[in-house]
Amino acid sequence: MPRIPCLLMICFLLLTLDDQAQRSATNETQRSTANDARVEMSLRDGWRFKFGPESATELQTEPDATWTTVSVPHTWNRAGYYKDAPASHINTAQNVVTTQGVGWYKLAFTPPANVSGMESFLQFDAASRIATVWLNGTLLGTHRGGFSRFRLDSTAALKPGRENTLTVKVDNTKPALGSSTADVLPLTGDFFVYGGLYRPVSLIFTKKMHLDLTDYGSSGVYAKTTSIASAGAQVQVRARVRNDSEQSGTLMLRTMLVDAQGKIAGQQEQTVTVAPASVAEGIANVAVTHPHLWQGVDDPYLYRLVVELSSKSSQLVDRVSVPFGIRQVRFDPNQGLFLNGKHVAVHGVGYHQDREGKGWASQPEDVAADEAMMREMGVTGIRLTHYQHGQPIHDLADRDGLVVWDEIPLVSQWTLGDHSEPTAALRENARQQLRELIAQDFNHPSVVTWSIGNEIDFGNGIPGFVGNNGGALPDPLPLLKELNQLAHELDPLRPTTLATCCEQHALAPGATVPITGAVTDLSGANRYFGWYYDKPSDLGPHLDSLHRTRPAQPMAVTEYGAGGAISLHSDNALGGAESRNRPQAEEYESYIHEQNWSTLQNKPYLWGTFLWNSFDFGSTTRSEGNAQDINTKGIVTFDHKHRKDPYFFYKANWTNTPTVHINSSLYTERAYRVADVRVYSNASKTSLKVNGKLIGVLADCPERICVWKNVVLVPGANKILASGTFAKGEVEDRTEWHLSEAAAKNTLIDCGALVAGASDEKHFGSDTFFEGGTAGSVSGPGGRGRAPAPVSIAHTSSPEVAATYRAGSFTYRVPAGDGKHPVVLTFVEPSLHPGERIFDVFANGQKVVADLDVAAAAGGPLTAYQRQFEVNARDGMVILEFRPTKGDAIVSAIEVQ
Template sequence: MRLQGVGYHQDREGKGWATAPADIEQDFAIMREMGVNSIRLTHYQHGQVIHDLADRYGMVLWDEIPLVSRWTWGDDAVASAGLRDDARQQLRELIRQNGNHASVFNWGIANEVDFGKSLPAFITTSKDTPAPDPLPLLRELNALAKSEDPSRATALATCCEGRLLGSADIPITAEAADLGGANRYFGWYYGQPGDLGKHLDSLRALRPNQPVSVTEYGAGGATTIHTDNPLGGKVDQRGRNQPEEYESYIHETAWATLSAKPYLWGTWLWNSFDFATTVRREGDAIDINTKGLVTYDRKIRKDAYYFYKANWTATPTVHVAGRRYVDRAYPVADVRVYSNAPRTDLLVNDRVVGTLSACPQMICAWSNVALAAGANRVVARGVFPTGAVDDAIEWRVAPEAARSIRIDSGALVAPEIAGKRYGSDAFFDGGRFGDINAYSGYGPRPEKKVVAGTPEGAVAETYREGRFGYRVPLANGRYTVELSFVEPALAAGARQFDVVANGKRAIAALDIAAVAGAPLTRVTRRIVVPVTDGMLDLKFVPIKGDAIVSGIEITR
């Protein structure tokens, strides 16, 4: 039986770790409803309540001790005698206290002790000392687990083998336990979501005789922060721009990969619930890790929760994603519905938009759905053999947003500008996003660069670059299109490009640096474009270097 589950921290808002059995029972019920058949009890021994519940309902548990990230003090090359004794005691107690629970499948001996020199400031106090070797301690713990309980496998969750860490010195620890587990955050902390599959294949090829699993994957999801397109700009892994839609995107793409890997014996997403941590200032929270599929107070089940419920259960499930993005930036929207119905209908303001059947991965998607000014009632109707199941939400489009479309190119989350409503980057095809104040997510943020010549500085800071286009659905008519350009770094003569509007060249050989006369200075151009077939087609065509644009404002 393939395991599909979640990592679990037991704390909750208002109680911290002072939870009652009823709290654990509620959490367990929420996880079961989503279709979980396994829980990784991270990263410490959990109480007897959840073990009893798992026994009763047939849930498979991964138990582990809190040997996490560090296994030495300061620059010590080996674990101290006290630390070794403590780890041995915790492992012995974990096994003896939980060994008679039928639900417990394996004993986890450590989590992410293979950072090595990849994050010196996090793991060691000096860049000049050799990375301490965790293998002697791991082998000792593995042997202890075998002596205490020969009937169960040992397991280990790793962070860093084969990851995008350059020349960092990384110890290979997976072989220290029976079962391999990989914590991997492609598309979040590093790399692209599409890198996950080939990375797992490489781990499998290195150790073909060791069962491999994925023990953590996911992304932050703030329920009050939203995007019009999760591919429009860079997510801020250590900051505020962590929209709920990006979390859903990561889980959709990750599960597409994981579900297609038959050699994986189990997967556990991170995390079932938001949880407390004193090192986070991210998304819409402080001291909270927002990678949970359910909020810290258990009141909101995020969109990604229903993605898994639709995929992992036979329970009739229909859920319109983006429901908390109520006040929309654009009068058109891409609508995604998580539905395991044989047939799913989409209705907007009682008008049938379309019908989809057998949606891949239970994701039914409609592009460029028109919204009216004011309130819009969006209904997804799943037609099951047992009857129809509806999910209805309301989206609103302000009159100002209905009159003008303002695109913040290269932005994942659009800034708030007084008097103007911008949306995040959308309607694009090709190119890549960029930010003049780009930040890697580690260390202090660099001094902020300021764009001259605009009261809307935040809009001008991001851009789309390369060879790309925008296709914006519009009612037929004449439109003024104002384009904003900023040259991030190149000198005059290094970048030239045309702008083509509905097949006609509207701007020829634009050299932003030459026109601006100074770096980081906004340049604007206005063009008038007739729309006759319901679409504004803008193409940014490089002549020398890459084309670039920072903002697009379209007014009837």
């Protein structure tokens, strides 16, 4: 077999590991003996890493000083950072590393001497995205795919009781024509592909005959519930027995289901004879009387499935033990998902596996914390996107009764350049990754569907931010149909699915969209009404239309939501222009979720809804909100610590946990002396106090949203207290908002702005107090995931304020003390010529500006122009009406002093 050059091997052998770590790992394994059925040795510590040369030959010249010592899980990448308050974040502009390419790992380790004569397998829980492995200079193999477990037979190359050198080349090069990864999925996507050995590595020792460890990373055991009745259930278990010896062997195969009390609930024994160097299968049909069913979050009861191989003398040869839930799932196209005949409301989230500071190299305790945070919010389902996730999240979902959507990384593209068909190698890689997904997650009761793709129906409207292919229009259907058939062959019981972006809603004008949703048993719709396009109210009719198109196909909504930053705030979520532009107010993210959920909860034909996303995640296609290279649609921040306001909206709606949450708590420096206070509460009665004064009590707030309008703040600190009445007592939330003396006296409105623009001289608030009109910006919309380029505006020291506007026929009702107030209006003509826009302005019924032609008065477009006048406020209000006579009226800023 191919070997690493001798000089490189000498270099490896000269490396010195930390002796204490090495002895600890060896001693831990020594406690197991060769008499044990199976021995596992963790290879966690003492690795050396270098990001560097393409080939092993080039690596020879690299001095030891250029390598660093690391522990596995490990990634060399760090992607995405928040731009504000860098000292409070882990990732910064200075420490991110988004370089993709080849990384090298090497480890010196000593396995115990008493495993001599056993089979050995190196197990990698994942390596991104191509891994090539040598042991003591012998090439063991290459694995192509960054998300699945794989094992390599290391028996011939291993030296028990002596120091061994393990070398791994890992390549996460960005796919391109002619690149090393051109045929490895995913080719693109709105997420960053980290490099490294980012999940655990271990060494497994078995007897010559054992449950198969070379079957696509599986346990070698496949179990499924074939029938359930009141008196009993039937569970079929298929076990693959491998014989790596040179002689035929016969073993006793014992299959058991053990209940939570340790009692055998059902079992079957049979003999299995396996020829030399081959695999034989044993199939057991285990009857369980009066089964305790896995009933989702209501009762996630788990048995333990135990499969044992024993010799004629009853000596244990091998053993696999995994949790198993007895359940049957049915999807109804009109009524949703049924688990063991009972309807289940699937309140779901999408989930990416990275986090700030760790990337993909998280620990099981990190995943457990994520899952606990989801459950606290009331999540009952998780869409594991857009690739195979590790075992920890699956085990937790089994334990806690969450239903899981599993997915392979066929995302957006399946060809490169102008190719109209995928290469044979890419098709095989897609098949391989689907085989691995199903083989490794087959036994999890939480997994209810296999997804064969995400958003591969862009057609020729694929956004440039994920890699436009130059206008070619390859057909995804042949590959999808091939994968769909394979999934059914591998698992006839679970339905297939995929997620679409564009059916009946192409994302580019005139785009041709392939209809992919009809390929699979189920379908999922990723739809962003009110964010990327249209209005939130358009979501319901669109979903109804999709349902009418294929009324017999169960459907889910698999993505919806909006971006949001906890440091960017709005006084009115409806005041902004082009919502997907930057900046992204936390309040607008809340608004989109409120509006979408109001629609989704009334669609009984949806078998599940999965908001996008549980956590902010790394994506080097984006520069938005307060972040660089982060997709900000999470309802929890990238460090997985701070819950954004929408999190509490769902907690109030999806759980019975007493919940009271004041929105905009982090909007501490207020722009206006009058504000609406919004509270998410599932209390029967919710009260609001400001500075100790009761503002009011609301009962059973619709959709758990309590709103107190026009609450007056005072200069200085304002203590906001919301309290909910529950059976076990009061639950409170409190925050403190500050109002400056200037904001108390002056109302400065940045018209058309969702988040107020910066001004050197004054503190503007975002657009509010308006009735009618639409918001706009002279900068125009930004690209998807990118900010618009700023436009130069003459004659202003506050270009960000001047750049947005409200247009149409509209009115502002500005709170103000009775008496005389100076008013300053700022106008900017975006593009029209003189004579094309003419309007009047009325103040409390009196015409104060007549026949204004902004382009003529300012001397042309993109030039600021101001008008000043005084108005007498009556009944605590200054009313400004903008009435067009030709075209639309327009205003960029209002100052009531």
